[in-house]
Amino acid sequence: MFKRVLIANRGEIALRIMRACREMGVETVCVYSTADKDAPYLKLADRAICIGPGPSKESYLNISRILSAAEVADVDAIHPGYGFLSERPDFSQACRDCKIEFIGPSPEAMSALGDKVECKRTAKANGVPVFPGSPDAIEDEEEAVRIANEIGYPVIIKASAGGGGRGMKVCHNEVSLRSMLRVASQEAAAAFGNGAVFIEKYLEKARHVEIQMLGDKHGNAVYLWERDCSLQRRHQKVIEEAPAPNIDRAKLQKVAESAAKMIKSVKYAGAATCEFLLDEKGDFYMLEVNTRVQVEHPVTELITGIDIVKMSIAIAAGEKIPYKQSDIKINGHAIECRICAEDPAQGFRPSAGKIATWEPPGGPGVRMDTHVVSGYVVPPNYDSMVAKLIVHADTRELALDRAARALREFNVGPIKTTIPLHQRLVENTDFRKGGVDIHYLERLLK
Numbered sequence: 001m002f003k004r005v006l007i008a009n010r011g012e013i014a015l016r017i018m019r020a021c022r023e024m025g026v027e028t029v030c031v032y033s034t035a036d037k038d039a040p041y042l043k044l045a046d047r048a049i050c051i052g053p054g055p056s057k058e059s060y061l062n063i064s065r066i067l068s069a070a071e072v073a074d075v076d077a078i079h080p081g082y083g084f085l086s087e088r089p090d091f092s093q094a095c096r097d098c099k100i101e102f103i104g105p106s107p108e109a110m111s112a113l114g115d116k117v118e119c120k121r122t123a124k125a126n127g128v129p130v131f132p133g134s135p136d137a138i139e140d141e142e143e144a145v146r147i148a149n150e151i152g153y154p155v156i157i158k159a160s161a162g163g164g165g166r167g168m169k170v171c172h173n174e175v176s177l178r179s180m181l182r183v184a185s186q187e188a189a190a191a192f193g194n195g196a197v198f199i200e201k202y203l204e205k206a207r208h209v210e211i212q213m214l215g216d217k218h219g220n221a222v223y224l225w226e227r228d229c230s231l232q233r234r235h236q237k238v239i240e241e242a243p244a245p246n247i248d249r250a251k252l253q254k255v256a257e258s259a260a261k262m263i264k265s266v267k268y269a270g271a272a273t274c275e276f277l278l279d280e281k282g283d284f285y286m287l288e289v290n291t292r293v294q295v296e297h298p299v300t301e302l303i304t305g306i307d308i309v310k311m312s313i314a315i316a317a318g319e320k321i322p323y324k325q326s327d328i329k330i331n332g333h334a335i336e337c338r339i340c341a342e343d344p345a346q347g348f349r350p351s352a353g354k355i356a357t358w359e360p361p362g363g364p365g366v367r368m369d370t371h372v373v374s375g376y377v378v379p380p381n382y383d384s385m386v387a388k389l390i391v392h393a394d395t396r397e398l399a400l401d402r403a404a405r406a407l408r409e410f411n412v413g414p415i416k417t418t419i420p421l422h423q424r425l426v427e428n429t430d431f432r433k434g435g436v437d438i439h440y441l442e443r444l445l446k
């Protein structure tokens with residue numbers, strides 16, 4: 001096992017990783033920007049090192065500063081968390097060059113799954129269902145038109161190097177496809193330094209279901225079942241749950257087995273998530289693979305009893321996954337509410353500033369993953385998420401009741417949060433029935 005790990009992240013995930021390390025007897029070094037200098041979780045690290053000013057480019061995204069801190073603190077490994085540098089193959093490579101273990105996949109595995117066109121090819125080769133569309137990057141307009149006629153409109157144009165929901169264009173006819181292809185490619189080149197685009201069938205009504213995967217350095221891979229993350233606003237997940245309600249579990253299992261084959265085929269070591277959209281028939285189509293731990297990992301931890309963050313560290317240290325697929329069982333139901341410092345009554349305007357009142361919920365089946373304490377000042381520089389409230393109960397209905405109860409206890413002020421939105425959602429009859437589509441929340445908010 002590692003002696004000392006550097007955490008190249010901030011906020012709740014930095015604290016989450018620190019907690020895992022502490023329980024494993026691993027020392028922690030946490031880096032921070034000046035905007036986070038008073039963050040209370042820094043006191044829980046064995047050492048905290050300032051790496052620059054508030055803007056992420058000069059701190060949490062600055063590879064050389066993070067590696068300098070790693071050298072100074074003499075760490076064995078770096079955990080990137082999610083966001084920031086977590087999906088950058090050049091960072092994984094830079095760690096390797098410095099002889100520091102990157103807690104996540106090799107640069108090769110990350111590139112193979114991070115590039116959307118290459119990932120689709122690998123998926124297909126392993127029997128993972130993908131959207132009908134262009135098998136490779138689009139070379140010319142006529143080819144795109146021919147494929148679109150074959151698969152039928154609407155189609156979506158995506159950047160091969162894309163991410164974060166950017167650079168996608170939905171086209172309902174040939175005229176818009178022809179004009180959008182050039183725009184999409186130019187935008188992709190400007191945003192991602194790679195103008196390659198491809199097209200696939202666009203699903204008007206879909207659910208988002210993703211499968212949690214773990215791979216190790218000994219060629220093993222398992223799946224920790226699925227999460228439903230269909231409640232989204234502007235492509236950002238709002239509530240996630242596990243397992244997914246009302247789905248065909250035999251279909252899911254078949255897809256999960258192919259996904260395990262896929263990550264084995266690229267010698268993947270670490271936690272990964274295969275994201276899918278489900279059409280109205282409940283058929284799966286792969287969206288992408290996230291090559292890191294995800295925000296919503298706790299719901300899977302609660303239903304499987306497996307600590308995904310500890311596993312990611314153990315795997316990087318060379319340990320074998322200690323579970324066979326048949327050991328991984330689903331126990332009960334878990335729901336996560338992402339609480340953000342935004343005002344839902346004012347168009348989700350960011351609400352940064354001091355949190356004078358912070359009274360989090362507790363009691364049976366309630367888990368709070370947060371870096372916030374009373375008096376914490378939310379810096380304006382970063383993501384607005386201040387807490388993840390996660391509940392676990394025997395059934396979905398009881399988990400929803402428990403979430404409603406916990407949300408009632410949760411008292412925060414004077415900043416505004418999305419707690420009132422979550423209260424409304426956990427009581428919403430359509431959501432309670434299970435199986436809402438990814439545009440449901442946007443329709444509800446209109």
Ligand code: ADP
Pocket residue numbers: 131156162163164165166168200201202203204206208235275277287288438
């Ligand atoms: P990114 O890597 O930029 O997040 P994704 O491929 O994951 O891109 O897509 C982001 C979102 O766009 C999805 O969560 C989904 O809401 C929508 N989307 C992507 N592809 C399709 C599709 N083929 N049909 C319908 N919606 C899609």
